[in-house]
Amino acid sequence: MHRPIALGWLRSFEAVARHLNFSAAAEELHLTQPAISRQIKGLEEDVGAALFARGTRHVALTAAGQQLLRAVAPSLQRLDATVRQIRMAQGRNQIQLTTFASFGSLWLMPRLPDFERLHPELDIRITATDALVPEGDPELDVALRHCLPERAPPGALRLFGEVLAPVIGRGLAQAVAAGQAPPLRVPADLSAHTLIEMDDSHAHSVDLSWPSWLAEKGLEHLAPRRWLSMNFTHQQVQLALAGQGVALARLPMIHEVLARGELVEPFGPAGRHWARTAYWLVPLAGMGARPRPEVRWFCDWVVAQAERTRCAIRDEPEADTLAHCD
Template identity: 35%
Template sequence: MRISPLPPLNSLVVFESAARHLSFTRAADELNVTQGAISRQIRHLEDYLGRKLFIRDKRSLSLTSTGMEYYDSIQQSLLLVAGATGNILQWQGDQQVTVVTTHAMASFWLLPRFNAFQELHPDIDVRILAVDSLKDIRHNEFDIALFFCHEAPADLTATPLFAENVFPVCSPGYLEKNPHIQHTEDMLKGTLLTLEVGEEWLSWQAWFRACNIEYKADAGPRMNINNYLLVIQSALNGQGLALGWENLVDDYLASGLLIKPVSTSVETTSQFLMLEPEQTARPKQGAEYFRKWLLSLI
């Protein structure tokens, strides 16, 4: 929907400065224009509004009641615009890097390793944006993105980081309560913690198919969850069996908080990719350092 009515936008900046200083001369100095230019912009704005904004006499300048009310609103609006602009410009420096990835990748893989990068490059500021889907990166400006996918979007440069092995995991307590789970097909009678996403995460149905086992949705109880962090948390709570992605759950396996109830594993055809916008200028130094650090982890 079109935003209307909008006054001449240049005139708003001039009006805010003149109203703040109550002086056309000081506004002209601040904006680096002539006093005549200030007068013309104010007159243009008043003509558009059909109201006087200033009371002019030979020795002073003051706001009309309309001018005072308008000034309060315009100044607040310009402050919001300036704040939003500043937030963007803050992350345009050579030593500032924006990384976009999923909540799961950020929580289970990137953040546990991030201290190593900070120790190597303490002068580089990294902003990590967690999103739910690869589609969401279109809404964010970024230097590097980390996603699991079969093919990268056509307008991004992709560098493979690693493929994935996917296998069942559960808590030791869950396996103790379900001693009948000894073979891969036995898991069909367990509580399968199912991730409800439509992208390239491997489903239980696809996983069993890769193991040449017929998947029957009604064979046992299911718990459907739309977030992988919650899937793993449910597994840690002893609520069922989850599909573990090797590079995401390796710390939990090493600590013994999660275990593999069976040894069966499926290697995915998709990979975790490092995605970068096509460069039109020299890459940021910070982004180059972050890129090299990621590749050193492979």
């Protein structure tokens, strides 16, 4: 029987095959993980073969999955390129940028309506990847990245530094204050709480982890009530908001949530820890050449937004910018 395959299923398949991770694919496509799983199941039923071998902690392509990926990946690339050409031909300029999933979710996307209000004539395309300088997409204009200074690509502009802070949701903070949950007056009190940890394989992520923070406080051997590990920073934040434990959050990405009182720093500013990593804006298209006007507008807007973040977190490495902060 000849019947068409849903394009959305193929996009989900290609994303899972590229990441070998259902959660990462869901983040990239702005879908839930159950939705991605349902689409893959539907595609497997339609194709009549298993496309992924699912293990307890890993996902791998089957032979059928590899065969389908060889057909799907270049087809989607050609389709996307054609759509971009049509849009350009219709007179709508486009900014194409890449960032990592949590930064996009927590920092960039909440601010994008401001840029869209200033430039409603522009289309924006965002892709999620951790590669410092992505390969294979020459049309990308800008990358927003997080890395150690010595790893920053040539031409990268430092936006702001990294500072970590233990945070809890408003509900848990109220329970602690009312004596309905164990106290959180000093770091040693963490032993009675769940610590929400980031499960990240990047080398610099060691400095962003609970063990590093605890060692700085002289608590190398502290054993919490339990550990709860997640892949992405924004998942940690969501768990903290839900009252599931104490997250070691990245302040540049959550300072507005703190200002609204939805998250609380139980140890206050004394619990903050500056890391060596920083956030960067990296120009990609035509590096060394003058960028298109719309790309300059976007970069200038990002820099202005970054200055507000620097002021909010009191970015000490950029002390000369603090004179502009209220």
